[in-house]
Amino acid sequence: MTATMTALFGGAAPQWRARHIPVPEPGPGQVLVRAHAVSLNNADVQRLDNSFDPATGKKTEYPAGYEFAGDIAATGPGVRNVRVGDRVMGTTQGAFAQYVLADHRHLMPVPETLGYDGASALPTALLTEHGALTRARFSSGQSVLITGATSSIGLTGVQMAKALGASLVVATTRSKAKEALLKKIGADTVVVTNGRDLTQAALDATGGDGVDVVLDHVGGQTFADCLPATRVDGHIVNIGRLEGPRSTVDLDALSYRHLHVRGVSFGFSRPEALGQVVAAAIDEVVPAVADGRIRPVVDSVHAFDHAHEAADRMRSHQAHGKIILTVP
Ligand SMILES: NC(=O)c1ccc[n+]([C@@H]2O[C@H](COP(=O)([O-])OP(=O)(O)OC[C@H]3O[C@@H](n4cnc5c(N)ncnc54)[C@H](OP(=O)(O)O)[C@@H]3O)[C@@H](O)[C@H]2O)c1
Numbered sequence: 001m002t003a004t005m006t007a008l009f010g011g012a013a014p015q016w017r018a019r020h021i022p023v024p025e026p027g028p029g030q031v032l033v034r035a036h037a038v039s040l041n042n043a044d045v046q047r048l049d050n051s052f053d054p055a056t057g058k059k060t061e062y063p064a065g066y067e068f069a070g071d072i073a074a075t076g077p078g079v080r081n082v083r084v085g086d087r088v089m090g091t092t093q094g095a096f097a098q099y100v101l102a103d104h105r106h107l108m109p110v111p112e113t114l115g116y117d118g119a120s121a122l123p124t125a126l127l128t129e130h131g132a133l134t135r136a137r138f139s140s141g142q143s144v145l146i147t148g149a150t151s152s153i154g155l156t157g158v159q160m161a162k163a164l165g166a167s168l169v170v171a172t173t174r175s176k177a178k179e180a181l182l183k184k185i186g187a188d189t190v191v192v193t194n195g196r197d198l199t200q201a202a203l204d205a206t207g208g209d210g211v212d213v214v215l216d217h218v219g220g221q222t223f224a225d226c227l228p229a230t231r232v233d234g235h236i237v238n239i240g241r242l243e244g245p246r247s248t249v250d251l252d253a254l255s256y257r258h259l260h261v262r263g264v265s266f267g268f269s270r271p272e273a274l275g276q277v278v279a280a281a282i283d284e285v286v287p288a289v290a291d292g293r294i295r296p297v298v299d300s301v302h303a304f305d306h307a308h309e310a311a312d313r314m315r316s317h318q319a320h321g322k323i324i325l326t327v328p
Pocket residue numbers: 040041042043124128148150151152153154172173174175178217218238239240241242243244264265266267314317318319
C-alpha cells in the first residue's frame with residue numbers, strides 16, 4: 001500500500017481542494033477501505049458553501065464527503081464482521097479520499113450484481129429511508145406519501161416502499177419533467193406540486209382517508225400540508241428541510257387525526273445507534289438491492305479531479321439521481 005493518498009478538503013476555497021496526506025491506520029473497531037467511488041449528498045455542497053466566505057475571510061477546513069464504496073484494505077483490532085478484500089459500501093466523515101477510515105458497524109456488503117459506482121450511491125439513502133420507515137412502524141400493505149421524491153434519497157425511498165410491500169406510493173416533485181422518472185421507479189401516483197394541492201391529491205389517491213405513512217424530505221409549508229393528508233393514527237417522519245426548517249401547522253389536523261410526528265437525522269446519531277440502523281438495513285433492504293428491486297438512480301459520474309463539476313451539477317437542481325465521483 002502507498003504511504004500517501006489524495007483526499008478532498010472543503011473550507012479553504014470555494015471548491016474542494018485535493019491534498020496529499022498520509023494513509024490513515026485503522027484503530028480499534030475501524031476499517032480502512034480502498035474507495036473506488038464516492039457520491040455527493042445535498043449536505044456536502046451546503047457544507048462547502050457555508051464553510052468559506054471570501055468577504056469575511058472565513059475558512060473552516062474539513063475532510064469532505066460522507067459516503068463511499070470500495071474494498072477493505074485493512075482492519076483494526078476487534079473487527080470480525082468483515083475481512084480484507086470484502087466489497088463494502090458505507091458512510092463516514094471524510095469519504096472523498098482514496099483510503100477511507102470507517103466504523104466497522106457502518107458498512108454494508110455490496111451485492112455481486114452491483115458495481116462500485118452504483119454502490120456508492122446507496123448507503124445514505126438506504127439507511128435514511130429504511131430508518132425512517134422503521135420509525136414510522138411501516139408494514140406491508142400500507143400507503144406511503146414521499147415528498148421531494150426526486151431527491152437522491154427520496155428516489156430510493158420510493159423503490160424501498162414498493163419493495164417492502166407498500167400498497168400505494170404517492171410521490172411529489174415540483175417539476176413536470178421529473179414525473180416520468182418517478183413513474184419509472186415505481187410511484188403509483190405522482191403529484192406535481194407546482195399547480196396541484198398536495199393534501200387534496202393525497203386524499204384523492206386514498207379514497208379520502210389519507211396515507212398511512214409520510215416520509216417528508218421537504219419541510220417548510222409542505223410538512224404542514226402533510227398533516228391533513230395522513231389518516232387517523234398515521235405516522236409522519238420529517239427527514240429533510242429542502243424548503244426550509246419552519247412550518248406553521250394546523251394543530252386541529254394533528255390532534256383530531258391522532259397523528260404520530262417525529263424527525264430523524266441519522267448523521268447526528270451516536271455510532272452505536274447508527275450501527276443498529278445499518279444492521280436492520282442489511283437484513284431488510286440489502287436483499288432487495290441484490291435482486292434489483294432497489295436500484296441506484298445515477299445522474300452523472302465525474303472524475304475525482306473534476307469534483308467542482310459535480311458540485312456545480314448538484315447546485316443546479318437539475319440532477320435526476322445521484323452524482324458520483326470515481327476515485328483514481
Ligand atoms: N435525516 C437524515 O438523516 C438525512 C439524510 C440525508 C439527507 N437528508 C436531507 O434530505 C433532503 C434530501 O437530501 P438529498 O441529498 O437527497 O437532496 P438532493 O438530491 O439535493 O435533492 C434535490 C431535489 O430536491 C427537490 N428540492 C430542492 N429544493 C426544494 C424545495 N425548496 N422544495 C421542494 N423540493 C425541493 C428538487 O426536486 P424537484 O425539482 O423534483 O421538486 C431537487 O431535485 C435534504 O434536506 C437533506 O439535508 C436527511
